Amino acid sequence: MNIAWSELRKWDTDAVEDVARRVRVRVDELGHLADTLNWRHPTGWHGEASDGARVERVRLVGKFDELEQETDPLKRALRAAADAIETLRRDQDDAEYTALHNDMFITDAGDLLTETGHGPMPGSAEAAERRRISQDLRDEMDRILTQARIVDDELAAALRRATFPARYPDAHGDESRLNPPPGGTPAEINDWWLGLSSAERAELIATRPAWVGSTDGIPAADRDTANRQVLADQRADLTSQLDTLKARVRANPMEAVELRDQMSALEGKLRGLDDIGNRLENPTDGQLDAYLLGIESGTGQAIVAMGNPDTATNVATFVPGTGSGLDSINTDMNRADRMAQAASNADSPSTSVITWVGYTAPQDLAKAADTSYAEHAKHDLDQFQDGLRATHEGAPSHNTMIGHSYGSTVIGHTAATEGLDADDVVFVGSPGVGVDNAADLDMPAEHVHATVAGHDMIRASNIGFEVIPGIDTDVHGPDPTGRDFGADVFESDPGTKGPDYQGGLSSEAHSQYWDHGNKALENLGLIIAGEQTT
Numbered sequence: 001m002n003i004a005w006s007e008l009r010k011w012d013t014d015a016v017e018d019v020a021r022r023v024r025v026r027v028d029e030l031g032h033l034a035d036t037l038n039w040r041h042p043t044g045w046h047g048e049a050s051d052g053a054r055v056e057r058v059r060l061v062g063k064f065d066e067l068e069q070e071t072d073p074l075k076r077a078l079r080a081a082a083d084a085i086e087t088l089r090r091d092q093d094d095a096e097y098t099a100l101h102n103d104m105f106i107t108d109a110g111d112l113l114t115e116t117g118h119g120p121m122p123g124s125a126e127a128a129e130r131r132r133i134s135q136d137l138r139d140e141m142d143r144i145l146t147q148a149r150i151v152d153d154e155l156a157a158a159l160r161r162a163t164f165p166a167r168y169p170d171a172h173g174d175e176s177r178l179n180p181p182p183g184g185t186p187a188e189i190n191d192w193w194l195g196l197s198s199a200e201r202a203e204l205i206a207t208r209p210a211w212v213g214s215t216d217g218i219p220a221a222d223r224d225t226a227n228r229q230v231l232a233d234q235r236a237d238l239t240s241q242l243d244t245l246k247a248r249v250r251a252n253p254m255e256a257v258e259l260r261d262q263m264s265a266l267e268g269k270l271r272g273l274d275d276i277g278n279r280l281e282n283p284t285d286g287q288l289d290a291y292l293l294g295i296e297s298g299t300g301q302a303i304v305a306m307g308n309p310d311t312a313t314n315v316a317t318f319v320p321g322t323g324s325g326l327d328s329i330n331t332d333m334n335r336a337d338r339m340a341q342a343a344s345n346a347d348s349p350s351t352s353v354i355t356w357v358g359y360t361a362p363q364d365l366a367k368a369a370d371t372s373y374a375e376h377a378k379h380d381l382d383q384f385q386d387g388l389r390a391t392h393e394g395a396p397s398h399n400t401m402i403g404h405s406y407g408s409t410v411i412g413h414t415a416a417t418e419g420l421d422a423d424d425v426v427f428v429g430s431p432g433v434g435v436d437n438a439a440d441l442d443m444p445a446e447h448v449h450a451t452v453a454g455h456d457m458i459r460a461s462n463i464g465f466e467v468i469p470g471i472d473t474d475v476h477g478p479d480p481t482g483r484d485f486g487a488d489v490f491e492s493d494p495g496t497k498g499p500d501y502q503g504g505l506s507s508e509a510h511s512q513y514w515d516h517g518n519k520a521l522e523n524l525g526l527i528i529a530g531e532q533t534t
Helices: 005-009 013-037 048-101 125-163 186-194 198-207 209-214 220-251 253-281 326-345 372-391 406-417 457-462 519-528
Strands: 290-296 301-306 314-319 351-357 398-404 424-428 448-451
Touching: 005 048, 005 125, 013 048, 048 125, 125 186, 125 198, 186 372, 198 209, 198 220, 209 220, 209 290, 220 253, 220 290, 253 290, 253 301, 253 326, 301 326, 314 326, 314 372, 314 406, 326 351, 326 519, 372 398, 372 406, 398 406, 398 519, 406 424, 424 519, 448 519
Parallel strands: 314 351, 314 398, 398 424, 424 448
Antiparallel strands: 290 301, 301 351
């Protein structure tokens, strides 16, 4: 958890030392009690009661010894925290003295104010020296706050371990602190994870990266660390598979046609992995740091967050629709980046927009008429949202779900049957969301938003009457922008006009909601920021 400069001023070494003293007293009391119980068994006492007393005494002494051992790490953690706090407070005082001595000021939020009206002439040697001092001071403040966060995290984990020394069995019945709670909810997983030491977490990330990276309830930064390792492993595996197929074609050119589709699929996935790797490592100016929250090249799924969802004030999850997958992830990551920028333009203090391709999406229009893709996705999407709540630091974030095309169908099915822990849902260019009315989504209708471009081809799926007798062409339900649906309908640009024989509808308009200058993008930013649409 991030620590504010003013909060660090309130940290009290004496209070931590007092807790450490009380723990030592209690441990000593347990040791004395164990010694008292560990008496020699009375001579001449035999029988069932004697045997029972002997067994119970041994059990109690063993339990007291176990408690004493489990408390030792807490005693050390409290002592280390007290020493670290004393050092941090001294460093903080030194930084504030340096600022005051150089006619600067550190605010409660941790900002360094250098323009106080008494500075040297611009361009002078004194001005250059002042810039050097201010930069050194900012670096020192960053170091102090980073160290304070580490101290806070380590002590919090030690307290959790002492309070909940959980040991769970694995598949073989062997108990360990490194085993997660079986069938645990994201909140339970998060409690367990935060109760591990930093060394234990690092061990799990190193030895079980795929599990850590895909588990809801584990913080975003840790999932990202694990998934970067998974991405490298999967890229190496796909490259090896592709090289094997290319070798077969070189050896027997007649196999080229037979293997073409397999090779194309592998090349598409590799392209997607490279796009993700590039976004993680090389954010451009203005882009938020990216976090890899899930990657499974076998099924073509990926989850990428633009900005840390655990610390952001406003968090949005974007679910793409038909045709989405690893091979087209770059387009959806770009859309997430644009929505994050739009939210910033709407004065969002901090934002994270997550591209969630955590499901197998239909890959063509014929398959998009099938509701099974949404049904299969809803549990994972619901769990992911619960995980965002469990790992978020500080006050609850404002969470928004945004579904485009079939992605809106996925969100609709999830909200209606699983219940989504979200503040707002948004349907963009939707074929229908599986319900007839916004009230059926288990959330206030005023927090259900929808838009469709005037020339979007998706309108053809919401005709509302039988085009072909006996065949339902509106399988996903009514248009959520319709008057009877009851959603908040916001404006989008009409998009590219199609030919007259298509009623002016076009497939291009279905993908233009995120174009720069589109009214839809502006409104998406407002919704993510918790503001009213225009």
